[in-house]
Amino acid sequence: TQLLEQSPQFLSIQEGENLTVYCNSSSVFSSLQWYRQEPGEGPVLLVTVVTGGEVKKLKRLTFQFGDARKDSSLHITAAQPGDTGLYLCAGGHNDMRFGAGTRLTVKP
Amino acid sequence: KAGVTQTPRYLIKTRGQQVTLSCSPISGHRSVSWYQQTPGQGLQFLFEYFSETQRNKGNFPGRFSGRQFSNSRSEMNVSTLELGDSALYLCASSLGDRVADTQYFGPGTRLTVL
Numbered sequence: 001t002q003l004l005e006q007s008p009q010f011l012s013i014q015e016g017e018n019l020t021v022y023c024n025s026s027s028v029f030s031s032l033q034w035y036r037q038e039p040g041e042g043p044v045l046l047v048t049v050v051t052g053g054e055v056k057k058l059k060r061l062t063f064q065f066g067d068a069r070k071d072s073s074l075h076i077t078a079a080q081p082g083d084t085g086l087y088l089c090a091g092g093h094n095d096m097r098f099g100a101g102t103r104l105t106v107k108p
Numbered sequence: 109k110a111g112v113t114q115t116p117r118y119l120i121k122t123r124g125q126q127v128t129l130s131c132s133p134i135s136g137h138r139s140v141s142w143y144q145q146t147p148g149q150g151l152q153f154l155f156e157y158f159s160e161t162q163r164n165k166g167n168f169p170g171r172f173s174g175r176q177f178s179n180s181r182s183e184m185n186v187s188t189l190e191l192g193d194s195a196l197y198l199c200a201s202s203l204g205d206r207v208a209d210t211q212y213f214g215p216g217t218r219l220t221v222l
Binding site for chain 1: 112114125141143150151153156164196198200210211212213214215216218
């Protein structure tokens, strides 16, 4: 059983569309990270959120940490083919635990 | 600052052999964690080292072991390789002051066991 549940598992959209992916848990986290990973490479850190209710923006990406620090969402506006990749969330507990990821494909 | 480096990037081994992977963390980072990533299981935590001591361990058999040196560089060893050990092995470093510090990943070592 994953400590962090990510949804959807797969998402295929057209360039220009908006999307939201979710990361949910029954546990409270001291911090939560979002990563993007491309095939054959290591995950690259996108953002760390630490405060319940926190919203962070990174260009077209908006990250939100739930008020109770148990869940998070990633919203991408006007997706581009370069956004294609595996999006992973990770939560700090007794150690770092990762969700299974959302595999996003953006078609031109 | 240079990022996390891992060597080698690719390895091909046969069943029964052993392998050692190396990881150099970001300068100033004292914690190094190792993960196994496979298409079916996702990212699975192997172990974490902090100041040369294993601080956390995942649910992997004893064939998987690691160590950390005084300069924070880390090695991971897998003995008696099995076909199922084929995976991308990722190393991540963090400051380590807290167990749940943000981790920064290396590019990984792709291990193929034939």
